[in-house]
């Protein structure tokens with residue numbers, strides 16, 4: 001099967017978060033299942049540079065007022081098509097944000113162009129199916145539907161909180177027939193909804209864990225789309241994300257100081273010391289070291305970590321933050337660092353190497369997310385032997401087995417879970433983690449169980465292949 005995937009980011013070419021990891025990993029994961037993936041990405045400067053010499057495969061005479069072309073190359077082991085449209089993507093900086101942190105003012109056009117190019121390529125280049133990721137590509141199933149195309153589409157929701165909503169007057173420039181702008185279409189509370197378009201027009205919809213698939217069908221977590229999602233019934237499913245276990249491998253990771261595997265985790269101590277140094281923490285081999293890696297956002301419960309700080313500090317533990325995001329949270333993280341020098345460390349920014357050092361050097365990774373479609377941080381934590389403390393929501397609940405008494409006795413715990421998601425319950429889980437760490441006997445077992453967890457794509461790739469083959473049958 002020839003599958004075209006379309007997304008606004010994909011590792012290793014451009015990454016701001018977990019979407020890129022998944023888009024970058026699926027081609028290798030699906031290859032053994034007989035699915036050959038080509039990935040269409042916006043031609044950002046970083047993407048064009050990484051592709052090197054390219055072959056021009058299609059020209060698009062007029063894409064929202066300017067010519068563009070599709071170019072193709074194989075790079076980093078992936079077959080990539082880039083939408084070379086300098087008027088939309090030829091700018092430095094974030095894929096989504098202008099300098100100053102506001103959305104690029106022409107994001108509606110930019111990502112409509114991406115979706116239109118994907119629909120065009122899916123039809124004209126002989127692909128069997130189109131895999132559409134998140135709102136940035138969400139219009140593609142609408143373009144295909146109104147072109148009476150037979151190319152089936154799968155729409156994957158990585159985060160329902162980001163919906164790509166634009167004022168109604170954007171509709172006029174999309175080049176879609178008037179009938180598309182209805183409740184039974186892409187109209188969303190009087191606006192144009194790019195994610196809504198994906199959910200409405202795609203043949204199948206999935207999200208990145210079974211738990212989140214169930215949650216988004218409820219009013220509490222459906223973000224206004226639960227009715228529509230419930231209405232799509234069995235067309236909606238959940239498939240867990242995995243990790244590219246070659247890419248994320250503590251035995252071969254070039255970003256960390258000391259490489260190790262499950263047979264001997266003692267080299268982790270060197271990574272811990274390095275992480276403490278990089279984060280401005282006291283070099284304390286026996287202090288339990290917690291780390292947070294991710295977007296500094298309400299979703300991720302960063303405020304809960306800050307409020308639960310006494311549970312960490314009063315127990316002689318340390319905390320390292322790596323992330324960027326909401327200005328107020330960035331300021332609070334910097335403030336906590338300044339107030340607790342040597343005990344709280346932080347790096348506000350995006351740093352792939354430091355993220356890996358966090359997974360390889362921290363004793364435990366904190367993920368107190370209020371909601372989490374899947375989460376990759378906890379999978380990295382398991383793989384790198386840093387048993388995570390996670391909120392029992394979405395994909396976190398699906399991937400981390402709480403080390404309660406029964407689980408410890410049965411030898412199956414891989415981390416710690418807590419619910420409901422509150423500062424108090426997080427503090428109590430942290431206290432439990434520190435006690436386990438200090439009792440000496442259970443922690444190594446927990447760490448070994450974590451590292452033995454299957455976080456690869458193997459099972460999920462099979463599920464994707466089954467879903468895609470089902471789509472081809474209609």
Ligand SMILES: Nc1ncnc2c1ncn2[C@@H]1O[C@H](COP(=O)(O)OP(=O)(O)O[C@H]2O[C@H](CO)[C@@H](O)[C@H](O)[C@H]2O)[C@@H](O)[C@H]1O
Nearest residue numbers: 017018019158294323349350351352355373374375376377
């Ligand atoms: N400052 C920083 N420096 C370096 N690396 C950083 C970083 N901040 C984040 N990362 C990295 O980015 C990735 C984050 O992935 P997540 O899946 O945890 O969250 P995200 O919310 O971006 O993804 C959304 O999409 C993914 C993919 O489907 C879902 O798993 C998730 O639940 C959903 O919210 C990880 O690889 C992490 O290490």
